[in-house]
Amino acid sequence: MIxxxxxxxxxxxxxxxxxxxxxxxxxxVCKSIYRFVNRDAVWRRIAKEFLNTGxxxxxxxxxxxxxxxxxxxxxxxWYNGVCKRAIPLKWKTQLLPWLQLEGDVLFLSQAADxxxxxxxxxxxxxxxxxxxxxxGHNGDVxxxxxxxxxxxxxxSEGKILVHSRTSxxxxxxxxxxxxxxxxxxxxxxxxxxxxxxxxxxxxxxxxYPRHTIPMYDRVWSxxxxxxxxxxxxxxxxxxxx
Numbered sequence: 001m002i003x004x005x006x007x008x009x010x011x012x013x014x015x016x017x018x019x020x021x022x023x024x025x026x027x028x029v030c031k032s033i034y035r036f037v038n039r040d041a042v043w044r045r046i047a048k049e050f051l052n053t054g055x056x057x058x059x060x061x062x063x064x065x066x067x068x069x070x071x072x073x074x075x076x077x078w079y080n081g082v083c084k085r086a087i088p089l090k091w092k093t094q095l096l097p098w099l100q101l102e103g104d105v106l107f108l109s110q111a112a113d114x115x116x117x118x119x120x121x122x123x124x125x126x127x128x129x130x131x132x133x134x135x136g137h138n139g140d141v142x143x144x145x146x147x148x149x150x151x152x153x154x155x156s157e158g159k160i161l162v163h164s165r166t167s168x169x170x171x172x173x174x175x176x177x178x179x180x181x182x183x184x185x186x187x188x189x190x191x192x193x194x195x196x197x198x199x200x201x202x203x204x205x206x207x208y209p210r211h212t213i214p215m216y217d218r219v220w221s222x223x224x225x226x227x228x229x230x231x232x233x234x235x236x237x238x239x240x241x
Contacts, residue, residue: 004032012041020046020072043068050075098143107151109141114153114163134163136170145183150204152190154180160192162204175200175209178218186224193219 003011015023015037023046027037036042040061047053053071054063063071076082099108104119106126115130139156146152151163160173160180178195185191190202195218200209 004036011036015042016045020076023069038067038069040064040068043072047072047075050079052078098141100144100146102146107144107146109144109153111140112137112155114141114144114151134161134170136161136163136172139179142179142181143183145185147185150185152183152185154183154192154194156180158194158196160190160202162190171207173202173207173209175202175212181218181220182222184222184224189224191222191224193222195219 006014015026018026020043023037023042027034044055044059047055047068048059050072053068053075054066055061055068061068097109099106101107104121106117106119107114108117109115112135114134116132116134117126117130119126134151134153137153137155137157137159141153141155144151144153146165149165151165153161153163154176155161156179158176158178158180160176160183162171162173164170173190173192176192176194176196176198180192180194182193183190188204190204191199192202193199193215197215197218199213199215199219199222201211201213202209
């Protein structure tokens with residue numbers, strides 16, 4: 001008889017004889033066993049044996065939104081002194097193409113939005129909820145830049161948005177017909193590079209490009225120098241203009 005063909009109460013009883021290491025190894029056998037072994041009911045007995053797993057003495061689960069398996073793993077790491085100085089941050093959105101730190105504020109793009117989070121001064125961790133969300137793109141945000149007064153973003157739909165950081169105003173710049181891979185801004189000047197093989201130069205007061213520079217391939221990098229000249233680099237041709 002296949003293990004998973006047994007009644008669930010029999011399976012729970014069998015798994016109750018395994019420690020956390022054996023359960024972890026068993027979960028690697030196949031996807032079906034992985035899903036069953038990862039249930040909180042399988043890990044509840046083991047979780048009671050560890051500190052700080054969120055299971056109180058009367059059996060109440062304080063953190064039901066966090067899988068018990070993850071809490072047991074963290075508790076075991078604490079017990080053994082296993083820790084990491086850098087902690088990866090996870091979001092439901094899989095794409096995280098650009099982020100920028102300004103003082104104690106982290107700006108990061110998630111799908112079509114750019115979110116701004118305060119960093120806690122005591123721990124350096126992010127606040128749970130963003131205090132500002134910049135939106136307006138119809139596709140993923142590929143790149144953005146910050147100035148003292150504006151946040152300028154380029155999207156996969158070819159649109160550039162200029163968001164005011166002091167009000168709810170935003171201006172759309174139309175010109176590219178494919179994703180905007182790179183941006184830079186300085187002294188009221190904006191430069192953008194796109195997959196459409198062009199580099200375009202804008203000002204904060206214009207909604208259409210002031211200049212268009214054709215390139216041999218998609219543009220991956222642009223920058224504005226202190227003298228306001230604009231070097232840019234394209235793709236497969238390995239060219240710089």
